[in-house]
Amino acid sequence: MKNWFDEVAKATGEGLSRRESVRRLGAGLLGALGLGLATRRSEAALPASADVPCVSDITLSPYYKGCQDLCGGKFNPTTNADNYTACVVNCVDCADPYYCEGTVDPKEPYGLVCTDNNNNFTCCGKTGTVYRTCRNAAKDKYRGCVAFQYPA
Numbered sequence: 001m002k003n004w005f006d007e008v009a010k011a012t013g014e015g016l017s018r019r020e021s022v023r024r025l026g027a028g029l030l031g032a033l034g035l036g037l038a039t040r041r042s043e044a045a046l047p048a049s050a051d052v053p054c055v056s057d058i059t060l061s062p063y064y065k066g067c068q069d070l071c072g073g074k075f076n077p078t079t080n081a082d083n084y085t086a087c088v089v090n091c092v093d094c095a096d097p098y099y100c101e102g103t104v105d106p107k108e109p110y111g112l113v114c115t116d117n118n119n120n121f122t123c124c125g126k127t128g129t130v131y132r133t134c135r136n137a138a139k140d141k142y143r144g145c146v147a148f149q150y151p152a
Contacts (some may be wrong), residue, residue, distance in 0.1 A: 001026035007109065045124070053080070054098060054100040055065075055098055056099070056100070058089065058092050058099060061090050061096045061098075061099045063091065063095040063096045063099075064088070064092055066089075066091075067088045067091035067095070068088055070087075070091060070113065070121075071084050071087035071088050071091060072084065073119075074087065074121070075087055082150075082151045083151065085149045086149065086151055090148035091113050091148070092150065093123075094110075094113050094123030094126055095110055095111060095112075095113055096110065097110045110124050110126070111123040111124055111126030112124045112131055112133070112137065113132055114137050114138070114142070114145060115134070116138075116142045116145065116147070117142070120147055120148070121144060121147070121148045122137075122142055122147050122148065123145060123148065124137040124142065124144055124145035125144055125145075126146070127144075128134070128144045129144030131144060
């Protein structure tokens with residue numbers, strides 16, 4: 001389990017080189033985990049021109065499968081279902097600006113799902129400091145990041 005990040009990158013980056021998979025995964029699931037899996041909502045990667053309805057069904061997010069794979073590497077979906085589910089919800093909520101309730105502000109940024117120095121998942125750049133990469137968040141000591149929240 002010590003190389004779970006590498007295993008997730010290989011599993012989710014089919015058709016890409018291993019290096020490119022790791023880069024995209026580390027950059028917030030934007031490419032290998034989101035856009036490559038988008039079907040019904042491929043337009044979600046484009047900025048909205050006006051307020052649009054949110055999609056509250058998490059399974060329709062183009063980031064859902066990638067977040068499942070990422071969280072499954074840390075939490076067993078069968079034996080630790082509560083934390084696994086919370087992780088997937090945190091991940092999709094961070095990466096997909098169109099997943100929410102009500103209407104979307106088209107200027108709402110997406111966040112980057114990063115792993116901090118303690119191997120915890122964080123959402124970086126959604127509020128406050130905007131990072132283009134997780135490496136930039138690490139250089140800033142993850143100050144603009146919020147740790148994923150799990151049930152007590």
